[in-house]
Amino acid sequence: MKSATTCLSAWLALAAAALPQTVLIRGATVHTVSGPDIASGSVLIRDGKIAEVGVVVKAPKQARVLEAKGLHLYPGMIDSATDLGLAEITSVRETVDIREIGDFKPQLRTIIAVNSASEHIPVTRANGITSAVVLPEGGIISGQAAVIHLDGWTWEEMAARPSVAMVLQFPVIQQTPAERTGPSERRIPYAEAKKRYEARLRELDDWFERARRYQRARQAPASGLRPDLQLEAMLPVLERKLPVVIHAVREKAIREALAFAERQKIRIILAGARDADKLAAELKAKDVPVILPRVLELPLNEDDPYDRPFTLPAALHKAGVRFAFATYSSSFSRNLPYQAATAVAFGLPYQEALRGLTLYPAEIWGLNELGSVEPGKLANLILADGDLLEVRTQIKHVFVRGKEVDLNNKHTTLYEKYRNRP
Amino acid sequence: MRRVFQIAAAVCSALAAEPPLVIQNAQVLTVTKGSFRGSVVIRNGKIAEAGEKTLVPLGAHVIDAGGQYLMPGIVDCHSHIAADSINEGSVSVSSMVSIEDVLDPEDIAIYRALAGGVTTANILHGSANAIGGQCVVIKLRWGKDARGLLFAGAKPGLKLALGENPKRQGYAPAQGRSPRYPATRMGVEDVIRQAFAEAKAYRQAWREYQDKVARGENAIPPRRDLRLEPLVEVLEGKRLVHAHCYRADEILMLLRLAEEIGFRVKTLQHVLEGYKVAKEIAAHGAGASTFSDWWAYKVEAYDAIPYNAALMLRKGVLVSLNSDSAELMRRLNTEAAKTLKYGGLTEEEALSLITINPARQLEIDDRVGSIEPGKDADLVLFDKHPLSSYAKVQKVFIDGELYFDRDRDLSARPEREQRRKALVEREREAEKKQPSRTRDRDTERPQ
Incomplete structure (x- = not known):
């Protein structure tokens, strides 16, 4: 009986800890990101938000005080492109929900396919990633991306933005299929690939034209229009309420994507743009932000400088292009900060790297409540025992929407279990 | 100039x-x-x-x-760079083929790995077969020919492979191919045991022949078998076994099978569940060459944990970190740093995972590491x-x-860029004179 009560009280304590609390983090080096660092600062968390930031902040009654001397406080990191919740074991088709069949599927929503029980989520947040953009990948218009917080019992609770952008895979001349369906998949001749690509470009323009006609028909009084869910999903894009993430890797595709955006008068965000350095001036002039391709990647072309992927963020920064870091993965999402570290080693100023993990993605995705340590923002905060970008640094505490989350995960559980094997 | x-x-x-x-x-x-x-x-x-x-x-x-x-x-104990092809996937025992025959000294991955600090690499046959091909250790002497890459004096290797990869041709054969034995982990063990039984009989035949010759008797030499010779070299300790494996059960199977046959597994490669059977691995005396934190890309990698290297090392296993990837190969130093974070190794232990330990695993520690x-x-x-x-x-x-x-x-970059531009220009001119010349060639290129 006694152990049952102990159990119960332990559970109650845990349950209480799981509720948004009033917490005063005291004596940490506060990296506000938006402003200067505070050498020994305090941050008060109340009702899930940052209530106060300063050198001296008084602890309200009943507030939990977390002594953080020697620790570094940062805003939680945002991974700007992931499969989190959509892919559990990449080689097992049954556990992967990234690509739907069909070329034009704007009505698809990634948010409802996010498996909140995925083992990847606690593994990722244990390294300080508190929010992530989840992108679909199939066809030409793949569906709608979502922003999730890496905590919640259901996808609904995790959602920060159920629909943050439309995702478009810009057509390219492709001699090998994007997704291999079998090992004997044949390479198609160049002429045929080019024809296919031209047809897809036409289809894409036609699709937008259809959507515009639908929009006009819908506005006409008593037209007897039957609703079309696919075209209906395009309306926020046409109204410029929803940006379009255009996945375009090489120079030609990026150039064409920029022209397409101009023609269609849509707001765009580029993703995967490995040749963005070649078009940096244009991207700056048009104020098109870039979700960086993986920094830790092989160069695109055989004759590229060996460090071209490492120097891309610095090149974009120098040209004044807005950017954010991303992993395009679920199992590697936890390594997000090291993409930024390599960018620093190859020329990106440190503060810019930090912003590319926090404030810049918040701005690019329109998440005004995130990205810095400032009063009024959501309390997505992390406490580390050193520089966030150093591999050896340990993450000690993670708060998501003001709630301290459990850092245990599948990996720590297996570690403890087998470490203690006799 | x-x-x-x-x-x-x-x-x-x-x-x-x-x-x-x-x-x-x-x-x-x-x-x-x-x-x-x-x-x-x-x-x-x-x-x-x-x-x-x-x-x-x-x-x-x-x-x-x-x-x-x-x-x-840095010594990388598992790489596939600088090789023209890596999988002779048509048979379950392909010990007659060798990576040494297909070394490609012009692979740009060599230079890129050098730029990441790697100087020595174990170039392995792929994992499509229970018994794969012969492996070779190279130094990344960029600019030298294929022979110039060889690590003279390093023992050659033989690839074995367990689990999902070698059984795939059994249950999911490539289009136009019939299923190939084995299709289960049971079959993988059987293929290895059978092959080594043949190798022992082959060795016996040669011994009997040599005895007869020694006694001055008339004798006909056995027919040479290039498939079995590398297995005999394994039995005689002249060739090192590098075994691709993931799950604890298959790791244990191989250790016991090797003990039964009479050889030592030199390295377990990937060995992502090695932490579950660390004491058995240590007792057998096998090395473990693993990834720092890859996981969840296949079922047999779902229980992989970033603490694997540290856990095995603490339980007495000789551990190294490898890349198996031209990309990861460029940053093995920060891969090693992950063991400071996951499992609390010291700086020296972390560095040993990419230097002296892989050198010991390849028995070249008197030379490098x-x-x-x-x-x-x-x-x-x-x-x-x-x-x-x-x-x-x-x-x-x-x-x-x-x-x-x-x-x-x-x-050197400005000059290289100029040279590149000149080449592109020349191709453009040629294209104008003889349209689609380059493109036809492109489509004819084999996969």
Whole structure:
């Protein structure tokens, strides 16, 4: 009986800890990101938000005080492109929900396919990633991306933005299929690939034209229009309420994507743009932000400088292009900060790297409540025992929407279990 | 311009061949003998001396490291770069084929790995078959021919593979192919046991023949079997077994099977569930060459944990970290740093995972893997501590020769870019004269 009560009280304590609390983090080096660092600062968390930031902040009654001397406080990191919740074991088709069949599927929503029980989520947040953009990948218009917080019992609770952008895979001349369906998949001749690509470009323009006609028909009084869910999903894009993430890797595709955006008068965000350095001036002039391709990647072309992927963020920064870091993965999402570290080693100023993990993605995705340590923002905060970008640094505490989350995960559980094997 | 380069190259090679080289004022991380601020003296491609105070030999070429970090060249125990093909996937026992026959010295991955500080790599056959092909150890001597890459004196290897990959052809054959035995982990064990039983009978036939010859009797030699010969070499300890594996059950199976047959598994490769059977691995005496934190890309990698290397090491296993990827190969130093974070290894232990430990696993630790007098002068100069996320490789030496120099790489870029542009222009002109010339060729290229 006694152990049952102990159990119960332990559970109650845990349950209480799981509720948004009033917490005063005291004596940490506060990296506000938006402003200067505070050498020994305090941050008060109340009702899930940052209530106060300063050198001296008084602890309200009943507030939990977390002594953080020697620790570094940062805003939680945002991974700007992931499969989190959509892919559990990449080689097992049954556990992967990234690509739907069909070329034009704007009505698809990634948010409802996010498996909140995925083992990847606690593994990722244990390294300080508190929010992530989840992108679909199939066809030409793949569906709608979502922003999730890496905590919640259901996808609904995790959602920060159920629909943050439309995702478009810009057509390219492709001699090998994007997704291999079998090992004997044949390479198609160049002429045929080019024809296919031209047809897809036409289809894409036609699709937008259809959507515009639908929009006009819908506005006409008593037209007897039957609703079309696919075209209906395009309306926020046409109204410029929803940006379009255009996945375009090489120079030609990026150039064409920029022209397409101009023609269609849509707001765009580029993703995967490995040749963005070649078009940096244009991207700056048009104020098109870039979700960086993986920094830790092989160069695109055989004759590229060996460090071209490492120097891309610095090149974009120098040209004044807005950017954010991303992993395009679920199992590697936890390594997000090291993409930024390599960018620093190859020329990106440190503060810019930090912003590319926090404030810049918040701005690019329109998440005004995130990205810095400032009063009024959501309390997505992390406490580390050193520089966030150093591999050896340990993450000690993670708060998501003001709630301290459990850092245990599948990996720590297996570690403890087998470490203690006799 | 070209003449100047030729003269410069001639002068450089003359200097490299003759006078000693001294790398001064470096933070030297020997890996096996501690760390110090001092110098390393290189003579005839070997480390002659390493210490806080060394004399500069007369006429020596001196490099001032300016306090930067000098460590032994990184050894990657699992790579597939510099190979024209890696899987002879048509049969379950393909021990007759060898990576040595298909080495490609022009693979750009060699240069890129060099620029990440790797100087030695174990180039393995793929994992499509229970018994794969022969493996070879190379040094990343970019610019040399295929023969020039070989690590002379390193023992050759043989690839074995367990689990999902070797059974895939059994349950999900490629289009147009019939299923190939095995289709289960049971079958994988059987294929290996059968092959080694054949190899033993083959060895016996040769022994009987040699005995007869020794006795002066008339004897007909057995027919040579190139498939079984490498297995006999394994039985005789002349060839090292590198076994691709993931799950604890299959790891244990192989250890017991090897003990039954009578050989030692030299390295378990990937070995992502090695932490579950660490004491059995240690008792067998197998090395473990694993990833730092790859997981969830297949079912057998779902229980992979980033603590694997540290856990196995703490339980007495000889552990290394490998890349198995041309990309990861560029940053094995920060992969090693992950073991500081996951499992709390010391800096020296972390560095040993990519230097002396893989060298021991490949039985080349008398030559490479640490900074000690007598060893090959395979050295990497980093601008910061190699376990820092910000560390960049500045210079890489193999056998005392400079194979990568970041400054040289940077200053050569404008000229290289010009040459590239000229080539593209020439192709464009040719295309105009003879349309679709390049494209036809492109489509004809085999996959």
